[in-house]
Amino acid sequence: xLRGITNLGQWITWNPDTRQMxxxxxxxxxxxxxxxxxxxxxxxxxxxxxxxxxxxxSPGFVDSHTHPAFAATRELEFELRGQGKSYQEIxxxxxxxxxxxxxxxxxxxxxxxxxxxxxxxQFLDYGTTTLEAKSGYGLSLDAELKSLRAITSAAQQVxxxxxxxxxxxxxxxxxxxxxxxxxxxxxxxxxxxxxxxAGLAEYCDVFCEAGVYTPSETREIARAAQHSGLAVRxxxxxxxxxxxxxxxxxxxxxxxxxxxxxxxxxxxxLAQSDVVATLLPGTTFFLGQNQWAPARRLLxxxxxxxxxxxxxxxxxxxLAMPFILTLAVIYLHLTPLEAWQAATFGGAKAxxxxxxxxxxxxGFQADCVIWNCDNYRQVPYxxxxxxxxxxxxSGQRVR
Amino acid sequence: xLRGITNLGQWITWNPDTRQMxxxxxxxxxxxxxxxxxxxxxxxxxxxxxxxxxxxxSPGFVDSHTHPAFAATRELEFELRGQGKSYQEIxxxxxxxxxxxxxxxxxxxxxxxxxxxxxxxQFLDYGTTTLEAKSGYGLSLDAELKSLRAITSAAQQVxxxxxxxxxxxxxxxxxxxxxxxxxxxxxxxxxxxxxxxAGLAEYCDVFCEAGVYTPSETREIARAAQHSGLAVRxxxxxxxxxxxxxxxxxxxxxxxxxxxxxxxxxxxxLAQSDVVATLLPGTTFFLGQNQWAPARRLLxxxxxxxxxxxxxxxxxxxLAMPFILTLAVIYLHLTPLEAWQAATFGGAKAxxxxxxxxxxxxGFQADCVIWNCDNYRQVPYxxxxxxxxxxxxSGQRVR
Numbered sequence: 001x002l003r004g005i006t007n008l009g010q011w012i013t014w015n016p017d018t019r020q021m022x023x024x025x026x027x028x029x030x031x032x033x034x035x036x037x038x039x040x041x042x043x044x045x046x047x048x049x050x051x052x053x054x055x056x057x058s059p060g061f062v063d064s065h066t067h068p069a070f071a072a073t074r075e076l077e078f079e080l081r082g083q084g085k086s087y088q089e090i091x092x093x094x095x096x097x098x099x100x101x102x103x104x105x106x107x108x109x110x111x112x113x114x115x116x117x118x119x120x121x122q123f124l125d126y127g128t129t130t131l132e133a134k135s136g137y138g139l140s141l142d143a144e145l146k147s148l149r150a151i152t153s154a155a156q157q158v159x160x161x162x163x164x165x166x167x168x169x170x171x172x173x174x175x176x177x178x179x180x181x182x183x184x185x186x187x188x189x190x191x192x193x194x195x196x197x198a199g200l201a202e203y204c205d206v207f208c209e210a211g212v213y214t215p216s217e218t219r220e221i222a223r224a225a226q227h228s229g230l231a232v233r234x235x236x237x238x239x240x241x242x243x244x245x246x247x248x249x250x251x252x253x254x255x256x257x258x259x260x261x262x263x264x265x266x267x268x269x270l271a272q273s274d275v276v277a278t279l280l281p282g283t284t285f286f287l288g289q290n291q292w293a294p295a296r297r298l299l300x301x302x303x304x305x306x307x308x309x310x311x312x313x314x315x316x317x318x319l320a321m322p323f324i325l326t327l328a329v330i331y332l333h334l335t336p337l338e339a340w341q342a343a344t345f346g347g348a349k350a351x352x353x354x355x356x357x358x359x360x361x362x363g364f365q366a367d368c369v370i371w372n373c374d375n376y377r378q379v380p381y382x383x384x385x386x387x388x389x390x391x392x393x394s395g396q397r398v399r
Numbered sequence: 400x401l402r403g404i405t406n407l408g409q410w411i412t413w414n415p416d417t418r419q420m421x422x423x424x425x426x427x428x429x430x431x432x433x434x435x436x437x438x439x440x441x442x443x444x445x446x447x448x449x450x451x452x453x454x455x456x457s458p459g460f461v462d463s464h465t466h467p468a469f470a471a472t473r474e475l476e477f478e479l480r481g482q483g484k485s486y487q488e489i490x491x492x493x494x495x496x497x498x499x500x501x502x503x504x505x506x507x508x509x510x511x512x513x514x515x516x517x518x519x520x521q522f523l524d525y526g527t528t529t530l531e532a533k534s535g536y537g538l539s540l541d542a543e544l545k546s547l548r549a550i551t552s553a554a555q556q557v558x559x560x561x562x563x564x565x566x567x568x569x570x571x572x573x574x575x576x577x578x579x580x581x582x583x584x585x586x587x588x589x590x591x592x593x594x595x596x597a598g599l600a601e602y603c604d605v606f607c608e609a610g611v612y613t614p615s616e617t618r619e620i621a622r623a624a625q626h627s628g629l630a631v632r633x634x635x636x637x638x639x640x641x642x643x644x645x646x647x648x649x650x651x652x653x654x655x656x657x658x659x660x661x662x663x664x665x666x667x668x669l670a671q672s673d674v675v676a677t678l679l680p681g682t683t684f685f686l687g688q689n690q691w692a693p694a695r696r697l698l699x700x701x702x703x704x705x706x707x708x709x710x711x712x713x714x715x716x717x718l719a720m721p722f723i724l725t726l727a728v729i730y731l732h733l734t735p736l737e738a739w740q741a742a743t744f745g746g747a748k749a750x751x752x753x754x755x756x757x758x759x760x761x762g763f764q765a766d767c768v769i770w771n772c773d774n775y776r777q778v779p780y781x782x783x784x785x786x787x788x789x790x791x792x793s794g795q796r797v798r
Contacts, residue, residue: 075776079735082728126784286782288729290689323783329481330687336478377474383685384722384783385525 001395004030004037005368006044009054010375012337013039014345014359021341023376029057031366034394038362050397052370055389056378058340060129060367061321062347062358065257065278067134067167067312068119069147071103071112074313087287087315088211096314097137097171104137109146116154119311119319124160124399126320127388129367130348130357131160132308134205136167141191144168148200159398161365163351165233166195169206169213169221184217188224196228203254204230208247210240215247222251231352233278237262249273255306255350259293260284267294271301276350279342280310281327287315295332306346307339322387325380336377366395400794403429403436404767405443408453409774411736412438413744413758420740422775428456430765433793437761449796451769454788455777457739459528459766460720461746461757464656464677466533466566466711467518468546470502470511473712486686486714487610495713496536496570503536508545515553518710518718523559523798525719526787528766529747529756530559531707533604535566540590543567547599558797560764562750564632565594568605568612568620583616587623595627602653603629607646609639614646621650630751632677636661648672654705654749658692659683666693670700675749678741679709680726686714694731705745706738721786724779735776765794 006028015022028044030037045051077095081087090096104112116133123131133155135147148164155162168191169184176183195201204225208218212235222232231254236244238258245266248256256270257278270277279293298305307328311319321343328339348358357365370389371379379387391399405427414421427443429436444450476494480486489495503511515532522530532554534546547563554561567590568583575582594600603624607617611634621631630653635643637657644665647655655669656677669676678692697704706727710718720742727738747757756764769788770778778786790798 073777073780075735075774075780078728078780079776082732083734084732122784286729317780318783320783329477330685333481333483335482336474375474377478378472381472381474381477381716384717384719385521386785 001033002031002050002392002397003046003048004028004044005052005057005370005392006049007051007053008057009052011039011057011360012340012376013059013361014341016361021337023337029360029368031395034366036360036362036364036366039360050370050390050392056371056373056375058369058371058376059344059359060369060391060393061127061343062351062353063123063128063131063308063321064255064306064347064350065280065308065310066131066319067136067310068116069104069112069133069135069151070100070137070313071107071115072100072313073317074099077314078317081288098174100137100313101139101171101173104147105140105143109150112146113150113153116150117157120154120158120160120162123319124158124391124393125388126322126386127369127391128319128321129160129391129393130163130351130353132163132165132203132351134165134167136170139168139171139173141186141194144191145194145198145200148195152200159393159396161357163203164201165203165205166192166201166230167205171207171212180217184220187221192224192228192230196230201230203233205233205235207235208242208244209235209238210242215243218247219251222253226251233257237266241266245270248275254352258283260291262294267297267301267303270298270303274304276306276346277303278306278308278350279332280308280316281332282316282318282324283310284331285327286317292331295328295334299338304346304349305342306350307342308347320386322379323384326383329380336380339380340376366392368392400432401430401449401791401796402445402447403427403443404451404456404769404791405448406450406452407456408451410456410759411739411775412458412760413740415760420736422736428759428767430794433765435759435761435763435765438759449769449789449791455770455772455774457768457770457775458743458758459768459790459792460526460742461750461752462522462527462530462707462720463654463705463746463749464679464707464709465530465718466535466709467515468503468511468532468534468550469499469536469712470506470514471499471712472716473498476713477716480687497573499536499712500538500570500572503546504539504542508549511545512549512552515549516556519553519557519559519561522718523557523790523792524787525721525785526768526790527718527720528559528790528792529562529750529752531562531564531602531750533564533566535569538567538570538572540585540593543590544593544597544599547594551599558792558795560756562602563600564602564604565591565600565629566604570606570611579616583619586620591623591627591629595629600629602632604632604634606634607641607643608634608637609641614642617646618650621652625650632656636665640665644669647674653751657682659690661693666696666700666702669697669702673703675705675745676702677705677707677749678731679707679715680731681715681717681723682709683730684726685716691730694727694733698737703745703748704741705749706741707746719785721778722783725782728779735779738779739775765791767791
């Protein structure tokens with residue numbers, strides 16, 4: 001166990017009093033076992049201290065939207081999309097989520113868990129110390145439970161905090177395409193109770209979108225989840241506005257995610273609520289689209305925003321949060337400091353963990369990244385590369 | 400010295416007979432000292448063999464357009480641009496290239512060389528084994544010579560092949576803004592002869608663009624360079640079409656670079672010539688623009704294309720060629736294999752080195768990358784991350 005990180009260069013953290021990011025320089029972060037004790041002006045020395053040697057230090061990223069429970073990569077679809085096929089055309093031809101459902105149902109649970117462990121380790125490589133992990137490529141009782149068990153066992157192998165989301169409502173499986181109501185009933189009457197009974201998830205998510213789940217179906221599933229004790233988060237207004245953001249507010253969801261097509265009413269609804277607007281610009285980038293989520297309008301209206309990767313094999317094959325900062329600065333027009341806030345405090349807030357992690361306040365998890373650079377602007381600036389020097393999780397150096 | 404790389408998974412290389420990329424599977428690359436001997440179906444073993452353990456193997460990248468000779472990063476301009484300031488506005492306010500000129504002129508040569516060495520090492524980290532390095536932030540006789548000497552000494556410290564370009568015509572220095580003809584005379588009568596006399600460059604480049612060098616000034620500088628024995632390459636048609644591509648053909652340049660604004664006539668001119676069309680999509684991305692170079696039209700017309708980073712502190716702060724492949728697939732609509740071709744064979748052709756490097760033919764430099772993935776599509780697909788497993792330069796493992 002480290003006593004702390006000493007000889008800091010620049011450092012940043014969310015400040016709950018000013019509700020802004022603090023930018024400091026020098027001193028040390030003193031740990032109290034696995035938690036932050038204080039930030040001190042003093043520079044310590046000794047073998048139990050990790051010496052940042054003047055480098056920039058940040059809280060670990062909190063990535064609040066990922067889909068790591070998949071069996072196979074889909075690089076052929078990536079090539080086809082570059083050649084002009086749309087995500088929707090590829091899905092209609094048996095690609096997309098349905099492709100992943102096929103391979104997920106076939107893979108043995110132990111192998112799936114190993115794959116997820118590798119991915120969790122890669123998240124750590126790029127500075128993420130807390131992440132949310134969704135099921136959603138199983139779409140059957142067995143395969144969804146398998147996915148959540150594999151996430152759970154992988155999380156025990158890797159020193160990263162994992163929050164689990166049941167996303168049985170990611171799509172309709174082929175066998176229920178003509179019987180949507182039956183699948184919704186399966187979700188609400190069998191799958192959600194089974195997930196809760198087995199203690200396999202903290203949240204339930206629904207892909208509320210034209211062609212996927214209607215607002216009415218979404219409401220039904222989310223209410224059942226809440227009734228069973230799961231917190232709710234929504235995929236909302238990704239390609240078409242269907243009132244997903246407003247529905248998230250109505251339901252008291254933790255977060256409404258994507259929002260590339262959010263309406264003016266949706267922006268106002270989020271701004272007047274505690275529901276976090278989770279923006280996933282990596283997906284916009286990877287799909288080659290130019291409809292970016294209206295981050296500035298959300299911020300200016302007063303909404304709380306988070307940035308996350310949306311790591312998944314179809315629409316965003318990266319788990320590198322530093323690159324999400326880059327996109328946020330260039331394409332969402334956030335300042336680098338606003339982007340850092342959204343990727344640390346914002347992510348924690350979107351997971352209901354803003355009293356636990358995402359900043360360097362006393363009593364919070366001692367989750368920190370030392371960077372091979374001088375200041376917070378350089379992480380998004382020096383892009384598509386890995387500037388992580390070392391990673392501390394719960395007071396222990398893990399990278 | 401390695402005997403070769405054995406136990407290949409998938410591998411790719413340019414094939415000069417078919418003028419396409421070959422995709423193979425298994426076997427070994429046998430080295431003949433620092434060169435490729437052959438690709439063999441046999442799998443060897445022993446301590447002198449590097450075991451790829453079934454991983455994907457490619458030639459090292461040839462990055463034919465970089466600006467690594469700068470003294471200071473410019474992340475504040477990156478923030479300003481995200482907030483809506485244009486590259487041109489920032490330049491007019493003393494930022495941009497003029498900012499870099501100020502710091503470059505002040506930095507001691509040894510410190511500059513150290514910085515460049517660090518950057519050359521980072522290129523290797525991401526799989527680049529040959530790169531072109533430009534001066535161009537000095538814009539005075541002394542500072543340009545200092546830059547080229549620093550590049551030269553840095554290249555001696557790092558196991559990467561470096562080709563040097565004199566880019567005194569990157570901008571007009573402030574002291575000559577009202578006397579452009581005098582600066583052109585300084586370039587042609589003093590700087591080029593001094594560079595050649597000292598043996599400090601292989602090429603001369605000119606930024607031919609509206610507001611920078613006119614076609615007529617470009618022609619004058621390029622002719623002087625050719626007269627002194629330097630090969631010519633041009634920054635052409637980046638923001639506005641000024642006939643830069645056509646001029647590159649007229650001059651017999653090795654390469655015309657950028658080409659976001661190339662005209663139809665320019666495309667035809669390149670297609671009917673040996674001048675390589677060097678595309679730099681990282682710059683389009685980093686500047687937040689959506690005017691991508693017309694890669695497909697160039698290819699379909701019959702032009703030879705290269706992909707390069709344009710690594711520089713103002714308009715593209717990455718040196719990761721894998722991410723350039725990603726952009727090429729998503730935004731230039733190249734297939735992954737076309738992108739690989741452009742980033743290996745194409746880069747070598749743009750440097751006049753296509754008989755030396757950029758592919759795994761017998762007699763070529765043994766420059767290879769082993770990747771932590773299964774196939775060539777995954778390198779651009781699994782993006783903004785570093786999948787490099789190991790790098791071999793001239794038959795020696797260097798990463």
